[in-house]
Amino acid sequence: MRRSIRSAILSGPTNFRAHFGGLQLASEFDLIAQCFAPLAGPEGLGLKDDAALFQPNPGTELVYTVDAMASGVHFLPDEAPELVAKRLIRVNISDLAAKGAKPRGYLLTIALPHDLDIAWVQAFAEGLGEDQEAYGFKVIGGDTISTPGPLVLSLMAIGEVRQGRMIRRAGAQAGDDLYVTGTIGDAAFGLEVTKGTHQSASEADKAYLEGRFRLPTPRLSFGQMLATEAIATAAADVSDGLLADAGHIGIASGLDIEVNAGSIPLSDPARRIVASDNRLADAITGGDDYEIVFSAPADCRQMINTASVKQGLPATRIGRVVETLGDKPAVRLIGEDGAAIQLEHLGYRHR
Amino acid sequence: MRRSIRSAILSGPTNFRAHFGGLQLASEFDLIAQCFAPLAGPEGLGLKDDAALFQPNPGTELVYTVDAMASGVHFLPDEAPELVAKRLIRVNISDLAAKGAKPRGYLLTIALPHDLDIAWVQAFAEGLGEDQEAYGFKVIGGDTISTPGPLVLSLMAIGEVRQGRMIRRAGAQAGDDLYVTGTIGDAAFGLEVTKGTHQSASEADKAYLEGRFRLPTPRLSFGQMLATEAIATAAADVSDGLLADAGHIGIASGLDIEVNAGSIPLSDPARRIVASDNRLADAITGGDDYEIVFSAPADCRQMINTASVKQGLPATRIGRVVETLGDKPAVRLIGEDGAAIQLEHLGYRHR
Numbered sequence: 001m002r003r004s005i006r007s008a009i010l011s012g013p014t015n016f017r018a019h020f021g022g023l024q025l026a027s028e029f030d031l032i033a034q035c036f037a038p039l040a041g042p043e044g045l046g047l048k049d050d051a052a053l054f055q056p057n058p059g060t061e062l063v064y065t066v067d068a069m070a071s072g073v074h075f076l077p078d079e080a081p082e083l084v085a086k087r088l089i090r091v092n093i094s095d096l097a098a099k100g101a102k103p104r105g106y107l108l109t110i111a112l113p114h115d116l117d118i119a120w121v122q123a124f125a126e127g128l129g130e131d132q133e134a135y136g137f138k139v140i141g142g143d144t145i146s147t148p149g150p151l152v153l154s155l156m157a158i159g160e161v162r163q164g165r166m167i168r169r170a171g172a173q174a175g176d177d178l179y180v181t182g183t184i185g186d187a188a189f190g191l192e193v194t195k196g197t198h199q200s201a202s203e204a205d206k207a208y209l210e211g212r213f214r215l216p217t218p219r220l221s222f223g224q225m226l227a228t229e230a231i232a233t234a235a236a237d238v239s240d241g242l243l244a245d246a247g248h249i250g251i252a253s254g255l256d257i258e259v260n261a262g263s264i265p266l267s268d269p270a271r272r273i274v275a276s277d278n279r280l281a282d283a284i285t286g287g288d289d290y291e292i293v294f295s296a297p298a299d300c301r302q303m304i305n306t307a308s309v310k311q312g313l314p315a316t317r318i319g320r321v322v323e324t325l326g327d328k329p330a331v332r333l334i335g336e337d338g339a340a341i342q343l344e345h346l347g348y349r350h351r
Numbered sequence: 352m353r354r355s356i357r358s359a360i361l362s363g364p365t366n367f368r369a370h371f372g373g374l375q376l377a378s379e380f381d382l383i384a385q386c387f388a389p390l391a392g393p394e395g396l397g398l399k400d401d402a403a404l405f406q407p408n409p410g411t412e413l414v415y416t417v418d419a420m421a422s423g424v425h426f427l428p429d430e431a432p433e434l435v436a437k438r439l440i441r442v443n444i445s446d447l448a449a450k451g452a453k454p455r456g457y458l459l460t461i462a463l464p465h466d467l468d469i470a471w472v473q474a475f476a477e478g479l480g481e482d483q484e485a486y487g488f489k490v491i492g493g494d495t496i497s498t499p500g501p502l503v504l505s506l507m508a509i510g511e512v513r514q515g516r517m518i519r520r521a522g523a524q525a526g527d528d529l530y531v532t533g534t535i536g537d538a539a540f541g542l543e544v545t546k547g548t549h550q551s552a553s554e555a556d557k558a559y560l561e562g563r564f565r566l567p568t569p570r571l572s573f574g575q576m577l578a579t580e581a582i583a584t585a586a587a588d589v590s591d592g593l594l595a596d597a598g599h600i601g602i603a604s605g606l607d608i609e610v611n612a613g614s615i616p617l618s619d620p621a622r623r624i625v626a627s628d629n630r631l632a633d634a635i636t637g638g639d640d641y642e643i644v645f646s647a648p649a650d651c652r653q654m655i656n657t658a659s660v661k662q663g664l665p666a667t668r669i670g671r672v673v674e675t676l677g678d679k680p681a682v683r684l685i686g687e688d689g690a691a692i693q694l695e696h697l698g699y700r701h702r
Contacts, residue, residue, distance in 0.1 A: 048603055049520045050446040050587055051416040051510070056407050064491060065402040066507065068460040070498040095401040109419040109460065109505040140415060147421040149500015154460040156417065156507045159402070169400045236401055252399055 100227020188286020451578020539637020
């Protein structure tokens, strides 16, 4: 293995580092450039310069987020390339959504394995194109490299918010309500279905859950509303797990978070699994929900309810922000009896 | 292999996707977060939010560039982690330099192999810290993921230029002079030394060339001067090879480029190799020089000479920009006799 990695560097000083749209690159890299060039916004200068040139809109601040994914780790190696593309875009859009930002553009890095088919890249670019259109932003730059390992993708998204309006994690106040959009746990159970390890659910339930895992729906317009109307005092997207991400808000704000176990919003398919297999803990620690967990003052309840109805997206009050009881901020799951429920861990750990 | 990649996804829905500074992550990822958090600028919000918040300076435009590197492809697997970090920063700084931009911040993606040592990451972060200080910018965000393959790094750099002052590739005019900074070919020969395939040079020459390959020096202040003084009509950094990158300017500007073979600036060690082994072609197609190739009107000659003396950096007039002779823009290497020299290729191809 080491020998073959070493021999890879022998092919040339710059090897096949390829800027999209570059000259004198390999034919397959030219093909790749041809896949991405039509997706480029004007800021990308046709992906033919050393850099993109970007003019922020007056009165806005820029918000940056980056998420990477590796084949076999964040998606199954045989996942459809269009879905890999959309998932990559959407996990980043979800971060922008939680900050109340509007997508403006993105840069993309692709580390291609030697045996990857150009057809894969073409289908991947098609997926990007569809979601670019859907979310109203465009690629402005990128880099393609080759790797002896599996496919690794990295996307850096640029969003904008009105100056001073980005919703941070650190703004929660004691006494605030805690909310979450949509439903929680679908993706955790959906991954089990995708892997073939979940048996008990009906075929219809499995299809629903798998869809929620494979193609998340970030809550972009809801997040923008939370910022524009200055409703949320703090927000995070639910990627690590509801309790873990609520905890992120608590830690950043220096306060405790209480989440009521009985209030967690569940889809009907997830509710059936939670009820029959007693798996609430997996739903609220599983992650990949790409909902928004946020805090807001109690006098915003009517406003949130109206916005939720208007957008057709549930926003469920699931707990509250309180003064820290212990030495450091903590998140507590509260049972029907008002007592804290002990969980082994709050979100996913590397193991 | 496929089986082991598949099994990696079984460990959890979000697996170990880790935002720097995140909560409830694996201990090794916490350690990694601890390596990077001290490097963060205020825009990075301590690397503890979902996104970075960035306020462009008034009257500036933002310039973005991204470069990725894989172990065994862009650097040898046993390269010192500090040098890997600095090389990653500098190849990006070089793109900003060619555009006349000032570095403002960067985002970083690290795909870590399972067996990578935390000590490697710590040393890598130290290298980043030193070059951050040297180039006056800071990390504002990032993502760490795990990969069953080799280390893959991606850095997205943000720079700023005064509005309308970015030097594009597309601005060259017929009649412009063509220049390049520094010396060309050191990195191409330095790579051979690093790989142990170059024998003929003296030990002192080998040490010089290897140093030029392993730790490039992007021409940041020279590039900024070219933009501030509105000297350059077009510029590119020399990463793919002098002829290829000069060709990028020609293609973008719709003009031919003529490069005089006798004018290529060579360091003494490179000159000795070129002279004894007849290897000029390798010097000008080898790449990784990270110099700036640029076009400028003839009436800027005195200004460029003065700037070059002031900065202590040679800027050599190596050719000119002319109307296109053929169907499409081309780059020609011109011999002492004024006739074009045919080369097999202009820059590195994937093979």
